[in-house]
Amino acid sequence: MEKVTLTVNGFTQSVLVESHETILDTLRNRLNLTGTKKCCDEGTCGSCTILMDGKPVLGCLTPTLRCVGKEILTIEGISSGESLHLVQKHLVKSLGLQCGFCTPGVVMTAIPFLEENPHASRNEIKESLSGNLCRCTGYKKIIDAVENAAEEMRS
Amino acid sequence: MEYYHSPDSIKDALSMAREFDGNFIYFAGGTDVQIYRKQKLEKNEHIIDLKSIQDLNSISMKDEVLSLGAMTPLDDIIKSKEIQNYFPLLMEAAKSVATPVIRKTATIGGNLLVRNRCTFYNQSQEWRNGVGSCLRDVGDICQVTGGNNDCYSRNVSDTAAALIALNAEITLINSNEMTQKPLKDIYLPCGIKFHDLDNKNILTQIHVPFRPKKWWYKKLRVRKTLDFTSLTIAATVDNDDMARICLNGVSMAPILIEESLDTLTIESLIKQARKNCKTVDNDLMPLKYRREMINVFLEEWWEYEHHK
Numbered sequence: 001m002e003k004v005t006l007t008v009n010g011f012t013q014s015v016l017v018e019s020h021e022t023i024l025d026t027l028r029n030r031l032n033l034t035g036t037k038k039c040c041d042e043g044t045c046g047s048c049t050i051l052m053d054g055k056p057v058l059g060c061l062t063p064t065l066r067c068v069g070k071e072i073l074t075i076e077g078i079s080s081g082e083s084l085h086l087v088q089k090h091l092v093k094s095l096g097l098q099c100g101f102c103t104p105g106v107v108m109t110a111i112p113f114l115e116e117n118p119h120a121s122r123n124e125i126k127e128s129l130s131g132n133l134c135r136c137t138g139y140k141k142i143i144d145a146v147e148n149a150a151e152e153m154r155s
Numbered sequence: 156m157e158y159y160h161s162p163d164s165i166k167d168a169l170s171m172a173r174e175f176d177g178n179f180i181y182f183a184g185g186t187d188v189q190i191y192r193k194q195k196l197e198k199n200e201h202i203i204d205l206k207s208i209q210d211l212n213s214i215s216m217k218d219e220v221l222s223l224g225a226m227t228p229l230d231d232i233i234k235s236k237e238i239q240n241y242f243p244l245l246m247e248a249a250k251s252v253a254t255p256v257i258r259k260t261a262t263i264g265g266n267l268l269v270r271n272r273c274t275f276y277n278q279s280q281e282w283r284n285g286v287g288s289c290l291r292d293v294g295d296i297c298q299v300t301g302g303n304n305d306c307y308s309r310n311v312s313d314t315a316a317a318l319i320a321l322n323a324e325i326t327l328i329n330s331n332e333m334t335q336k337p338l339k340d341i342y343l344p345c346g347i348k349f350h351d352l353d354n355k356n357i358l359t360q361i362h363v364p365f366r367p368k369k370w371w372y373k374k375l376r377v378r379k380t381l382d383f384t385s386l387t388i389a390a391t392v393d394n395d396d397m398a399r400i401c402l403n404g405v406s407m408a409p410i411l412i413e414e415s416l417d418t419l420t421i422e423s424l425i426k427q428a429r430k431n432c433k434t435v436d437n438d439l440m441p442l443k444y445r446r447e448m449i450n451v452f453l454e455e456w457w458e459y460e461h462h463k
């Protein structure tokens with residue numbers, strides 16, 4: 001085990017981890033941040049997406065030791081208190097979630113994408129979320145929600 | 156036990172490689188290698204992460220030659236204006252790999268050295284225990300052919316097809332020397348040892364010397380995103396009408412057919428491709444369909460090339 005210092009959602013803390021451990025397991029099992037979901041655990045579903053220094057990465061493929069000295073942001077750090085981020089708000093409003101298992105990954109993919117591409121077209125939004133699998137919604141309502149969020153972010 | 160190391164120079168990475176002598180793995184983006192570790196297909200104890208090494212992440216153009224650091228993420232390649240303007244074939248190929256989020260982590264070097272794939276091998280340990288292990292793992296027969304000598308797992312690198320069609324060269328460094336050679340020469344027609352790199356070699360740079368007069372690229376896969384290739388074809392034609400057509404995903408190594416348009420016919424092209432590709436039933440798409448799609452894609456390219 002190695003003792004490392006991680007900064008997650010603005011809080012810096014020391015934690016003991018295995019050297020091969022992924023940040024997904026560290027977040028869920030050691031820091032009790034279970035908002036980030038573990039679904040396929042092999043890079044194919046997008047549900048474990050988190051931000052590392054503002055960039056989306058798959059938690060299930062990222063070694064925890066690679067996260068030392070970086071700012072990690074998870075779904076728990078997105079809303080400010082009771083007030084949801086616009087992407088979250090529109091996912092709720094447009095019924096862009098059912099079981100909600102894919103939702104944290106969708107939010108963590110859509111936010112940096114819209115920040116980088118505020119004028120993204122519907123097709124570009126679709127493409128940006130093409131690594132986020134959802135077995136419930138049929139995708140249309142997720143795309144609607146992200147499009148609506150983009151519109152409100154621009155106004 | 157497993158150990159993670161993050162050297163900040165090539166020299167340190169090579170000295171670790173010497174110290175761990177065969178019991179290590181280089182880790183670039185890790186988007187390929189992590190899955191092999193999880194599926195217990197890669198069991199070396201030491202991970203040498205190349206991420207902190209300076210100078211391996213760069214895109215530059217000098218005297219019309221494009222140079223890419225091996226650790227450059229595919230997403231940076233897609234977004235580079237120089238690559239969009241002068242090497243759109245490379246941009247298309249990079250864009251067809253995996254998903255937008257994975258491409259932010261996945262590197263060009265890792266993509267060129269992505270491990271060969273087979274439906275009977277790239278599975279969980281439980282799956283493999285159930286169906287039976289194969290030659291490439293701990294078994295003694297190939298689950299596809301029943302043979303006990305050859306492995307036909309497929310090279311699936313999309314950017315390798317594009318860069319071979321672009322006549323790219325690569326720079327490799329090992330403990331005592333630096334070598335530059337054509338990318339196409341590193342691949343071997345074997346599903347188990349699919350490239351000739353000594354395991355300590357670090358791929359540092361990729362050089363793309365030429366801008367073709369025309370290019371064409373197409374990838375066959377189940378979904379428009381996420382899936383590995385079932386067939387990738389990249390083709391270029393230079394100012395002297397020399398065509399370079401590279402097929403990947405259908406054999407153990409990328410297959411290059413190089414011939415002048417003056418002599419090439421569509422019939423001979425298809426014949427050469429079908430003869431050289433050792434395509435077996437080890438992909439999600441059925442074998443007959445994949446073989447037929449070789450003809451379909453080549454005919455499409457031919458039509459595009461001869462369309463005035």
Ligand SMILES: Cc1cc2nc3c(=O)[nH]c(=O)nc-3n(C[C@H](O)[C@H](O)[C@H](O)COP(=O)(O)OP(=O)(O)OC[C@H]3O[C@@H](n4cnc5c(N)ncnc54)[C@H](O)[C@@H]3O)c2cc1C
Pocket residue numbers: 042043044180181182183184185186187188189190205225226229251252253254257260261262263264265266267268269270311312313314356357358359381382383384
């Ligand atoms: C869901 C999913 C979909 C995917 N789809 C595709 C696809 O469509 N097409 C495709 O080609 N791949 C695909 N991949 C595989 C992988 O993401 C890509 O091939 C990626 O480009 C690999 O790059 P990497 O930097 O992550 O490599 P790594 O996983 O870090 O490395 C790959 C191999 O190369 C070696 N290596 C890497 N860099 C160097 C270097 N500089 N010197 C020496 N050795 C090195 C490593 O030791 C390892 O054996 C997919 C993966 C996932 C999870």
Ligand code: SF4
Pocket residue numbers: 272273274275276289290291292296297298299300305306307308346437
């Ligand atoms: S082609 Fe045969 S030996 Fe090779 S990985 Fe597939 S089943 Fe195994």
Ligand code: FES
Pocket residue numbers: 037038039040041042043044045046047048049058059060061
């Ligand atoms: S759990 Fe990481 S991509 Fe599915």
Ligand code: FES
Pocket residue numbers: 096097098099100101102103133134135136137
């Ligand atoms: S809402 Fe259930 S998986 Fe997307």
